[in-house]
Amino acid sequence: MKPRRPIIKFSKCYRKLLDEHAAPVAMAQLLEVVRIKLQQCHPSFIDYDTDSGAFCLPPKGSYLMLLFKKPGGSEADLFTTLRSYRAEKERYYRAKRGEWFDVIISGQSAANPTMDAVQHKNSVPKINTTLGCPDPDLFDEFKNR
Numbered sequence: 001m002k003p004r005r006p007i008i009k010f011s012k013c014y015r016k017l018l019d020e021h022a023a024p025v026a027m028a029q030l031l032e033v034v035r036i037k038l039q040q041c042h043p044s045f046i047d048y049d050t051d052s053g054a055f056c057l058p059p060k061g062s063y064l065m066l067l068f069k070k071p072g073g074s075e076a077d078l079f080t081t082l083r084s085y086r087a088e089k090e091r092y093y094r095a096k097r098g099e100w101f102d103v104i105i106s107g108q109s110a111a112n113p114t115m116d117a118v119q120h121k122n123s124v125p126k127i128n129t130t131l132g133c134p135d136p137d138l139f140d141e142f143k144n145r
Contacts, residue, residue, distance in 0.1 A: 008066070008081065008101040014051045016079040017103065019070060028068035029100050031078070033093045035085060036065050049082055057082065064090055068101070 005027065010017060017024045038046070039060035050057060062085035070077045083089060 005100050005102045006096055007104050008068070009104045009106060010081070011106055012051075012054065013105045014054065016048070016051070017105065019072075024105055025070050025103050027100050027102050028070055028079070030066060030093065030096050030098065031069055032067040032097060033090065034065045034067070035090065036063050036082075037061070038063055038082075049080055061085070064093060066093060071100075 008028070008030075013024050019025050037060065038057060046057060047053070064083045064085050066081050066083060068079050068081070070079065083093075
């Protein structure tokens with residue numbers, strides 16, 4: 001029996017997850033893990049990583065930036081994702097560098113997996129520039145979890 005690949009989950013189909021045919025990638029290779037502080041990131045990076053605020057990040061905190069390579073793409077066909085920092089999570093991802101992960105997108109439509117990304121690509125969300133969130137109430141909800 002072939003061992004299962006590790007999984008990386010996304011809440012929606014972000015543009016960075018699309019291949020050259022505008023289809024979401026099914027797997028990606030973890031190249032590197034870097035511990036960062038959100039408050040030290042340039043706003044353009046946060047904008048890229050959250051698809052212009054489609055995902056709400058707190059204004060500061062320790063995070064892991066995971067660098068992935070898409071299959072079949074050139075060496076430049078990379079994407080990042082941010083995950084909240086915990087020491088055990090950092091150890092886990094560092095041990096998985098070089099491995100291929102299955103990419104699971106929980107928010108994609110079963111009928112048309114690229115529809116969410118296409119709809120988002122053609123829409124311009126209203127962004128709270130202080131938090132980088134589409135709706136300030138979302139951040140309050142996130143904080144209270």
